[in-house]
Amino acid sequence: MKANIVLIGFMGAGKTAVGRQLSQRLNLKFADLDCLIEQKEKRQIAEIFSQEGEAYFRKIEKQMVKQVSQGQNQVIACGGGVVIEKENIENLKKAGALIYLRASPEVLFNRIKGQTHRPLLKVDDQRKKIDELLKFRAALYTQADYTIDTSNLSVEDVVSKILEIIK
Numbered sequence: 001m002k003a004n005i006v007l008i009g010f011m012g013a014g015k016t017a018v019g020r021q022l023s024q025r026l027n028l029k030f031a032d033l034d035c036l037i038e039q040k041e042k043r044q045i046a047e048i049f050s051q052e053g054e055a056y057f058r059k060i061e062k063q064m065v066k067q068v069s070q071g072q073n074q075v076i077a078c079g080g081g082v083v084i085e086k087e088n089i090e091n092l093k094k095a096g097a098l099i100y101l102r103a104s105p106e107v108l109f110n111r112i113k114g115q116t117h118r119p120l121l122k123v124d125d126q127r128k129k130i131d132e133l134l135k136f137r138a139a140l141y142t143q144a145d146y147t148i149d150t151s152n153l154s155v156e157d158v159v160s161k162i163l164e165i166i167k
């Protein structure tokens with residue numbers, strides 16, 4: 001197994017829930033990039049976006065990816081937009097196996113609707129926004145080493161699939 005397992009995918013794909021459980025099953029450290037960014041900045045992601053703007057968040061995200069990628073024996077859960085930066089993908093690929101947790105736009109919407117903590121989805125038409133973002137990002141996510149379609153899977157199912165992949 002490579003030194004780290006890296007989870008990427010759109011908001012609502014289950015990266016944090018799967019990552020936490022996977023890390024427990026494998027007895028690895030769990031590194032949630034958004035959480036680490038919030039700790040570093042001492043404020044929530046939504047506040048970083050509203051107070052500093054998205055470009056600032058992406059800058060901090062890039063620094064955090066670089067830092068965390070140097071560690072070992074971790075499950076790393078990334079924010080949905082991590083793939084926008086080429087340098088992030090390069091660093092994460094060097095760090096370990098990249099797993100894309102995919103889900104259909106409908107499933108993503110159903111998982112996300114009603115949640116209010118994601119700044120990019122604070123819009124009137126969340127369903128449309130998901131399509132817009134996915135149009136640009138879908139191809140970027142496929143740079144992963146493995147893809148798992150989580151649309152009809154529970155967190156436990158996804159964890160089992162990852163365990164099969166990496167064994």
Ligand code: S3P
Binds near residue numbers: 009012016034045082
């Ligand atoms: C973002 C996803 C979020 C968070 C930020 C931006 C994105 O993480 O990093 O709000 O650009 O898709 P989750 O995918 O964990 O919600």
